[in-house]
Amino acid sequence: MIIWINGAFGAGKTSAAEELQRRLPGSYLFDPENAGYYIRDNLPQEALFADFQDFPMWRSFNYEMLSYLNVKAQGPVIVPMTLVNEKYFDEIVGRLRADGVIVCHFALIAPPSVLQQRLLGRGEAEGAWPFRQIERCTQALSRDLFQNPIDTCHKTTQQVVDDIMLSLGHSFDI
Numbered sequence: 555m556i557i558w559i560n561g562a563f564g565a566g567k568t569s570a571a572e573e574l575q576r577r578l579p580g581s582y583l584f585d586p587e588n589a590g591y592y593i594r595d596n597l598p599q600e601a602l603f604a605d606f607q608d609f610p611m612w613r614s615f616n617y618e619m620l621s622y623l624n625v626k627a628q629g630p631v632i633v634p635m636t637l638v639n640e641k642y643f644d645e646i647v648g649r650l651r652a653d654g655v656i657v658c659h660f661a662l663i664a665p666p667s668v669l670q671q672r673l674l675g676r677g678e679a680e681g682a683w684p685f686r687q688i689e690r691c692t693q694a695l696s697r698d699l700f701q702n703p704i705d706t707c708h709k710t711t712q713q714v715v716d717d718i719m720l721s722l723g724h725s726f727d728i
Contacts, residue, residue, distance in 0.1 A: 556624060556650065556655060557633065560662065560700060563683075563687055565664055565706055566711060573711050578632075580628045581629040582632065583634075585633075593606050607642055616646055617646045639694070659701050660703075
């Protein structure tokens with residue numbers, strides 16, 4: 555099983571994923587951004603896209619890794635990653651599901667003002683990449699494709715993970 559925690563930057567994906575991993579013994583935390591960093595660090599400037607998700611090799615690599623992890627990992631694979639392009643979502647999550655992989659998707663949501671405050675609180679410079687993505691992400695995550703929205707505006711990380719665990723309960727006999 556793969557548990558995908560989606561959301562705009564500042565929605566709480568990483569914190570929720572780390573808490574979820576703590577609560578699910580044997581689970582594995584996988585970060586698709588690492589493939590993006592590798593691509594960005596190993597191509598000449600003139601070959602780069604602004605967003606590493608635009609590289610077909612990023613999507614292909616993460617699909618392949620998640621397919622492999624789904625078979626080889628002992629417990630659920632937890633994926634904290636912003637993925638709001640519907641085509642890219644289908645290339646990874648849709649393809650995994652078509653292969654019979656159980657992918658439980660959660661969209662952490664919060665109003666743009668809350669996301670901005672959180673980004674500032676973690677030291678992001680106003681106007682940096684995460685700030686510029688807020689509108690795109692919040693609009694996309696309101697679409698039906700991105701199931702299981704969890705409003706994180708007035709919830710602690712523990713409460714967000716409680717919601718995820720409740721939704722997953724049938725899968726873990728909780």
